[in-house]
Amino acid sequence: MSTLEIHQFPCLDDNYGYLIHDTASGLTATIDTPEVDAINAALKEKNWSLDFIFNTHHHHDHAGGNLELKAQTQCEIIGPAADIDRIPGIDRAVGEGDTVMLGNWVFQVHDTPGHTRGHIVFHCAEAAVGFVGDTLFALGCGRLFEGTPEQMWHSLQKLLSWPDQTLIYCAHEYTEANARFALSVEPENADLVARVDEIRIARAQDIPTVPTSMALEKRTNPFLRPHSSNLQETVNLVGQSDVEVFARTRELKDNF
Numbered sequence: 292m293s294t295l296e297i298h299q300f301p302c303l304d305d306n307y308g309y310l311i312h313d314t315a316s317g318l319t320a321t322i323d324t325p326e327v328d329a330i331n332a333a334l335k336e337k338n339w340s341l342d343f344i345f346n347t348h349h350h351h352d353h354a355g356g357n358l359e360l361k362a363q364t365q366c367e368i369i370g371p372a373a374d375i376d377r378i379p380g381i382d383r384a385v386g387e388g389d390t391v392m393l394g395n396w397v398f399q400v401h402d403t404p405g406h407t408r409g410h411i412v413f414h415c416a417e418a419a420v421g422f423v424g425d426t427l428f429a430l431g432c433g434r435l436f437e438g439t440p441e442q443m444w445h446s447l448q449k450l451l452s453w454p455d456q457t458l459i460y461c462a463h464e465y466t467e468a469n470a471r472f473a474l475s476v477e478p479e480n481a482d483l484v485a486r487v488d489e490i491r492i493a494r495a496q497d498i499p500t501v502p503t504s505m506a507l508e509k510r511t512n513p514f515l516r517p518h519s520s521n522l523q524e525t526v527n528l529v530g531q532s533d534v535e536v537f538a539r540t541r542e543l544k545d546n547f
């Protein structure tokens with residue numbers, strides 16, 4: 292029987308690196324290339340060799356190690372077609388509706404513009420995991436550097452269609468700061484209040500709060516909850532559209 296093994300490790304200041312490995316074929320991919328030395332150390336620790344890079348977006352803490360790792364390992368780089376000019380070394384350009392295989396594991400690719408215009412995510416339904424880069428965070432979402440709130444809300448709805456048990460592997464440990472903001476806009480959400488206590492305890496012991504799950508984010512992440520009456524009241528948009536409430540929430544977070 293084949294297993295999809297996921298090895299998570301810290302990189303840079305607050306990034307997470309991920310190696311994913313199919314035990315049947317022995318194939319290994321890294322999700323993005325935040326830090327070459329940390330990725331090589333993780334490969335060595337697991338005794339895996341690198342076959343693929345799956346890139347989510349062009350930012351340096353996601354694609355900065357591409358060429359060095361490719362030169363070292365001859366791995367194939369799979370990245371967003373929309374950003375083929377900004378991501379070094381792409382061998383295979385993919386977008387919405389495409390699939391990427393790791394052994395027999397199928398990853399569905401979705402375009403999720405907003406944080407950057409070419410951002411993509413990788414969802415493996417069979418393993419119930421999603422690698423979401425800087426689109427969704429535990430209790431947060433990516434800053435809108437290159438996209439509109441409308442685009443980002445549309446992107447997040449693709450993730451919201453994934454099953455509740457889907458584990459969400461985001462690219463940063465931002466959860467404690469996100470929690471402070473989330474509480475400020477949805478103070479009456481009992482699930483959120485309970486989660487924030489758990490987060491503080493975990494972070495005080497340097498325990499990762501990632502991966503999270505779609506179910507937990509739906510209950511507590513303000514960027515997925517524009518329908519919440521408590522949130523609508525706090526941001527002064529009672530009865531307004533989801534995208535308006537999302538846009539205001541994102542704007543408040545930018546200035547928090």
Ligand SMILES: [Zn+2]
Pocket residue numbers: 348350353406425
């Ligand atoms: Zn980014």
